[in-house]
Amino acid sequence: MKLTEITLRHLKMPMKAPFTTSFGTVAEKELLLIEAMDESGITGWGETVAFVAPWYTEETVKTTWHMLKDFLIPLLLHKEIKHPDEVSALFASIRRNCMAKASIEGAVWDIYAQQTKQSLAQALGGNKQRIEVGVSVGIQSSTAKLIDQIKEHMHNGYKRVKIKIKPNHDVEVVRAIRTELPDIPLMVDANSAYTLNDIKILQQLDAYNLLMIEQPLATDDIVDHATLQKQLQTSICLDESITSVEDARKAIELGSCGVINIKIGRVGGLTEAKRIHDLCQNNNIPVWCGGMLEAGIGRAHNIALTSLSNFVLPGDTAGSSHYWYEDIIVPEVKAISGYIDVPQSAGIGYAPNRAVIDKLTISTEVYRSSTI
Ligand SMILES: O=C(O)CCC(=O)c1ccccc1C(=O)O
Numbered sequence: 187m188k189l190t191e192i193t194l195r196h197l198k199m200p201m202k203a204p205f206t207t208s209f210g211t212v213a214e215k216e217l218l219l220i221e222a223m224d225e226s227g228i229t230g231w232g233e234t235v236a237f238v239a240p241w242y243t244e245e246t247v248k249t250t251w252h253m254l255k256d257f258l259i260p261l262l263l264h265k266e267i268k269h270p271d272e273v274s275a276l277f278a279s280i281r282r283n284c285m286a287k288a289s290i291e292g293a294v295w296d297i298y299a300q301q302t303k304q305s306l307a308q309a310l311g312g313n314k315q316r317i318e319v320g321v322s323v324g325i326q327s328s329t330a331k332l333i334d335q336i337k338e339h340m341h342n343g344y345k346r347v348k349i350k351i352k353p354n355h356d357v358e359v360v361r362a363i364r365t366e367l368p369d370i371p372l373m374v375d376a377n378s379a380y381t382l383n384d385i386k387i388l389q390q391l392d393a394y395n396l397l398m399i400e401q402p403l404a405t406d407d408i409v410d411h412a413t414l415q416k417q418l419q420t421s422i423c424l425d426e427s428i429t430s431v432e433d434a435r436k437a438i439e440l441g442s443c444g445v446i447n448i449k450i451g452r453v454g455g456l457t458e459a460k461r462i463h464d465l466c467q468n469n470n471i472p473v474w475c476g477g478m479l480e481a482g483i484g485r486a487h488n489i490a491l492t493s494l495s496n497f498v499l500p501g502d503t504a505g506s507s508h509y510w511y512e513d514i515i516v517p518e519v520k521a522i523s524g525y526i527d528v529p530q531s532a533g534i535g536y537a538p539n540r541a542v543i544d545k546l547t548i549s550t551e552v553y554r555s556s557t558i
Pocket residue numbers: 207242321322375377425476477478479480502503504
């Protein structure tokens with residue numbers, strides 16, 4: 187295939203409820219949509235997951251636009267590509283900027299799946315018909331509110347609940363949840379809010395039968411996590427620390443975690459995500475698919491990835507209506523009793539909702555050979 191035209195759109199989407207973590211709050215989601223067209227007129231879609239500020243990783247909505255426009259699109263336009271795995275090799279000269287790379291690689295995977303008349307899940311080697319999903323609940327203004335939300339999610343059948351913790355908002359909150367809900371599948375995510383000086387606090391969490399503790403220590407650390415894991419009974423799950431299959435290999439060798447959360451954007455695309463999945467499978471490390479408050483296009487990519495066999499733990503891909511008044515795809519993603527059906531039609535299996543996309547778009551640029 188050759189990409190002949192790429193359209194970038196910058197969208198602003200109001201969220202039903204603001205989402206708060208240890209690093210900040212997202213009340214309105216901004217994202218870029220990548221619509222790529224090949225020489226036969228097939229279009230594929232990708233979505234960026236960077237936020238407006240560099241608080242989860244160093245990327246932002248603006249840096250993803252810059253990288254796409256000035257580096258990644260010029261590298262891809264009119265290049266002959268036989269398989270989407272070649273895209274990450276084409277981008278090898280560009281350091282990091284994983285979210286920008288992943289967004290356009292995702293559009294190439296979508297086109298490839300359509301060309302070969304398979305679902306994106308099949309093209310990736312996935313074999314599940316449906317996936318199990320959980321939900322991630324942000325920090326709330328009171329523990330009572332948090333517990334009410336958890337009860338509602340369990341009532342709706344979500345397979346596990348993740349809550350966000352930070353210093354002074356951890357053991358007491360978990361204890362309160364466990365007093366009311368002793369048996370629910372529960373985990374916590376610290377988004378790097380602790381250091382090894384907090385080991386005593388993190389060890390107290392061992393008493394509450396948590397599925398795992400996600401990313402307690404620094405975003406770029408695997409060494410201290412290995413030290414911590416030796417002194418914790420609960421498995422550590424790494425999120426921010428794993429940006430490539432090489433990071434995953436080193437973390438596994440050091441014993442830094444028992445579980446890995448795979449996010450397509452954080453690791454630079456579906457090809458790298460699949461490599462991490464395969465490495466973890468060979469090393470008996472279970473994985474699950476993380477979330478970045480994606481709109482429908484990114485959510486569809488997550489569903490396809492989660493159909494791979496070592497995604498044995500429920501991920502953070504909740505249904506569209508958990509986040510959005512109106513999603514940008516038809517049909518919207520529906521989670522029923524904690525399951526999402528993996529679409530079987532060619533490509534990502536959801537159609538872009540152009541009316542909604544147009545309404546939410548604040549700027550658009552089209553790239554063809556003549557404009558570069
Ligand atoms: O519902 C989702 O998409 C997952 C939400 C979530 O936990 C999250 C949201 C924004 C940034 C980082 C994270 C995270 O997994 O650490």
